[in-house]
Amino acid sequence: MPRGNHLDALDQAIIRRLQRDGRTSYSAMAKDLGVTEGTVRNRLARLLADRVIRVVAVADLIKVGMHASAITGLNVQRSKMKKALARLMDMVEVRYIAVTTGTFDIIIEVVLPDTDSLHDFLVDRLASVPGLIRTDTSMLLKIHKQSYTWLPVPAGNGAAPKKRTTKGG
Numbered sequence: 242m243p244r245g246n247h248l249d250a251l252d253q254a255i256i257r258r259l260q261r262d263g264r265t266s267y268s269a270m271a272k273d274l275g276v277t278e279g280t281v282r283n284r285l286a287r288l289l290a291d292r293v294i295r296v297v298a299v300a301d302l303i304k305v306g307m308h309a310s311a312i313t314g315l316n317v318q319r320s321k322m323k324k325a326l327a328r329l330m331d332m333v334e335v336r337y338i339a340v341t342t343g344t345f346d347i348i349i350e351v352v353l354p355d356t357d358s359l360h361d362f363l364v365d366r367l368a369s370v371p372g373l374i375r376t377d378t379s380m381l382l383k384i385h386k387q388s389y390t391w392l393p394v395p396a397g398n399g400a401a402p403k404k405r406t407t408k409g410g
Contacts, residue, residue, distance in 0.1 A: 248293070251276065255284055256294055260390050263296050299389070307352045309359040310381040313367070314345030321372020322346065328370050334362050345377070356380075 248256070254274055258265050267285070271278040288294045302310060317325045322340075329338050329349060337350035353359045363378060 251280075252284060252288060252293075255281060256288070257390065259285075259294070259296060263298070302352055306354055309353045309356050310384075311351050311359060311378050312381065313349050313351065313363070313376050313378040314341075315347040315349065315367075315370070315376050316374040317346045317370070318372035318374060319346075324371040325373065332366060334358075334366070 251274065255270060258270050258273065267278045267281045271281045274281070289296070302308075315325070325347065326338065326340070329335050329347070332351075334351045334353055335349050336352050337348075339348050340346065341348050351359070351362060353362060359380070363376070367373070367376060
């Protein structure tokens with residue numbers, strides 16, 4: 242990878258293509274980007290080895306039987322923050338954890354099969370978090386946008402780098 246953890250235009254273009262379709266072949270990316278298949282293969286291997294990206298399957302929550310999603314803000318005693326985070330990390334229902342500034346110390350996202358399961362999680366499991374002072378939960382009724390594209394927009398119109406051409410071509 243280029244110096245200083247900087248992603249060049251080709252790295253970004255490869256990542257963008259994988260964000261659209263994680264099953265895109267090396268040859269299709271190479272053709273679209275105007276580089277060799279070996280270049281794409283080597284770049285992608287380096288991005289994976291350096292843990293810049295991971296290629297994973299993202300399930301549709303509703304289609305896999307998870308009908309209750311919620312965002313919960315937690316206030317936790319500062320002296321118990323590490324223990325609280327460790328407990329949250331072990332909870333399979335919790336799919337996102339962030340330490341924040343502002344109203345809450347921690348924000349989590351939970352995904353469960355139904356509202357009864359959500360109730361049980363909030364009353365029983367979440368109550369076991371060390372140092373928990375208070376929570377505020379909002380159910381997600383409908384998600385209108387869920388994006389996995391986290392790269393800076395390239396200069397210009399946001400298009401991929403131009404294809405390279407050979408002399409005389």
